[in-house]
Amino acid sequence: MKFVNYILVFASFISLAYAGVPKPEYPRPQFERNDWINLNGTWTYQLDPVRSGFERGNINTTGFDSLITVPFAPESMLSGVQHKDFIPRIWYHRSISVPVSWSDKSVILHFGAVYYESEVYIDGKFVGRHHGGSSSFSYDITRFVKTGKMHNLVVVASSDLRSGLQTAGKQSLQWASHNCNYTRTTGIWQTVWMEGVDEYALKSLHVMTDIDQQQVTIQPTYYHQSTHRLTVHVRDNGKTVATRTVAANNSSVIVIPIKDPKLWSPESPFLYDLELLVTSLDGQEIDKISSYFGMRKIHVEGNRIYLNNQAYYQRLVLDQGFYPDGIWTSPSDEALKRDIMLGKEAGFNGARLHQKVFEERYYYWADKLGYLTWGESASWGMDANNIEAARNFISEWIECVERDRNHPSLVIWTPFNEQWWPDKTNYPRLAGDIYQLTKLLDPTRPVNGVSGGAHILTDIWTVHHYEQDPEKLRDIFYSDGKYFQTPNEAHPGHRNIGFNEIKNSNNYIFPVYDGQKPYFVDEFGGIKWVSDEKLQQLDSKTQTWGYGDAPRTLDEFYQRLEGQVDQLLSLSEQIWGYCYTQLTDVEQEQNGIYNYDRSTKFDMEKIKKIFSKEP
Incomplete structure (x- = not known):
């Protein structure tokens, strides 16, 4: 690295010393030690679009030519990079030093999350490899470091988002964001830290x-x-x-x-x-x-979900956890707390955390503030019929469940969202195995096997529908003495697969809803409203996106929203909870209760009155 770059790196570290390390909080609030070192801040980096870095000897680097702020992904504004195109591979470097006080301890290097496949090197020596963009992992680096000495830490992250072999969530598989798919996240996107521990810790x-x-x-x-x-x-x-x-x-x-x-x-x-x-x-x-x-119990009994042995109606909001400046990474700990407060102030008692494994400190604030959460993987983008994709998913999901299962606010596991391949060989097996595996890892929580998709094994029957007319919405969910589970000619775009006495080509028999489980509408609404009045009137002629035709006036918005909620509440004899789409706008998707920057979009007294209603 050129001398001028050494100067830039040195200057950056000096500025961080005064400005403070980003995301300085201990990242595991349920397993906290006092003696630790936060490695967030300025690193050097290099994009590797043709994956030639290994040939060029990058594992032995003492620094790259460009700077990035960790733990923000290179696509984000807060990283200082803002590279929005696909990133097949990215290299990181920073120097680390182990305190002399750790001389009799094991040194553990922790990563909150790195998307997607990563390898770690210290002074050119291979430390370890990890698959999975959402789960936390760590390495014992004791044999690679000496106390009081500077070492070169190199992290390389690789992603093949369009391969179908990895979980992507709502990251766009196209070059640009579109509809309900948004800016991608690559590389380090959660806190990196070290701690010294006794070998018997x-x-x-x-x-x-x-x-x-x-x-x-x-x-x-x-x-x-x-x-x-x-x-x-x-x-x-x-x-x-x-x-x-x-x-x-x-x-x-x-x-x-x-x-x-x-x-x-x-x-x-x-x-x-x-x-x-x-x-x-x-x-x-x-x-x-x-x-x-937290002392609490969550269980299913008949067609009800119970909290602490009392039937408890969940009024949830879909939260996708995207930020204008950080994308998948919250700009601060306060931002995590604020999102929960925004949900509570809108009348919700919890959130379905959608297509993303949230930072663990989000769960900490949900625990502290009293906010129910559903834990979900970033399952979109993977080909669930592919054996390698299934294998990748299993190891990542295990790590996610083990990390978050102690949080009292987390009450439901949702491994998959809208996966619907009933005619494929591997999908039913994968979905069934993941249900059973989740139960083994955590027998205390219900499992929503496939949210709004092809249920194989599940404790809760979940459906999605974005019909905008309240009366029609009610008729879709309940008519002729039956609760909705199948698509029909009037709603061909609905993704719930019909299971009435259906066998696929591999002779799998799929379950049919007959009232034996809680029926939960875990996606509805999505009412489009653009704060800019001119854009709202143009509606589909703009680059904004939402479900159905947007209301033409605010009064019409409130009437439609209240009508939809009231109709669901009227069916509470069987429908025991809902999840409204969504907490905030996300990029071009304009159906949030709040704007993307978390500013107020509606009269919150009216919004809270609607979503605070009980059956």
Whole structure:
């Protein structure tokens, strides 16, 4: 790298020292240590459009010629790059130094998420490879680094978005954004950090709460097992209410009674603090973790979804988690919190997090503020009939479920959205296996197998429809004593596949809805309204997009919106919840309750009154 570039990099790091590191918060609020180093900030980078970087020796670089701000994707404004075309491969470099105080510790390098396939090198030596653009991962880099010495960290991220072999979510598979597909995200898009840990430290926790037996069960996993002890403290607003000490090994599952538990709900989002301390037999501290949990239960019984043993009607909003300046990455922790507040201020009690695995700190704020969430993969873009795509999906989904399953706000898993290949060989097998796998990883939550698509195995029957006329919408969902599940000539674009006594060419028999599960309309509405009055009147002649014909006036918008909600509520004997599309506009899609920049779009008192209605 040229001398002038060294000067630029040095100047950039100096400016960061004064301006602050972007996204400075510890990224895992349910598994937090004090001793860590945030690696966000200015890195050097190089685009590799023909994938020749390995031949050019990029793994041995001491720095590239251009600068990028991590953890923002190169397509975003906040990255300082804004390269919007397809990026087959991108290389990153920064120098790292391990503190002398970590000399007797293992050094763990963490990545919140890198899209899609990534490899990590230190001083030209291969550290590891990861597949999956949404899941978090880490490497033990102890043998690659020495305390007090500068090392060259190189990360290379590769993506073949149009291959059908990887999850894409709402990233556009065309050159430009269009309809409900938006700007892409490539490379590092969540926080990168290091921490020093003892070789016998905790690696992960699985926390399950049981309100019926008034207890919490904690299953710890360690980097290495030992003869050490683990002490767990449960605190209520600083007061210790329970303590338990066990052997520090993977087989020692901790069961802690919680007397008269305070339950978590959107109306009362109480959280217990959790401290976990690993000590040697002579009392020396080995590891210390700060965490929390919420005592709550979510389950399906008959055609109802229950929260804390009470039938609970979910009024959700579709949240796609895109930002004008950060795309998939929120510009700040405050932005994550604000999106939840916007949803609550509009009258919703939760959100279906759509076609994206959100940053873990989003769930933290949902836990703190009392906001139900549905966890979903970025399944669009993958060919679910392809064996390699299925294999890629399985490993990524496992990591996503394991990362987020301790959050009380997360109440439903949705592995797929609108996948509808009933005549294919692999899809029914994949969808069924993912349902069963999700249940094994997390037996405490219902699974919405395929949102609005070809259900194979599911705990909730979900449907999508964007009919704009309220009366017609009601007739579609319920007519002649039956609830809607199939397309018909009047609505050929609807993606729910008809299953009435259907066998495909491979003799798979698909389930039919007969009232045996909760029926949930998890996509409807999508009413187009453009804040710019001139653009609104031009409607389809503009580059904006939404569902159906837009209302011509604001009064017509409010009437249509309230009519649709009222009709769904009138069917609450069977339809037990809804999800309105959507929280904000996203690029050209103009059907949000708020503008894309999160500014106010409507009279929020009217909006909240509509979405606060209960059946």
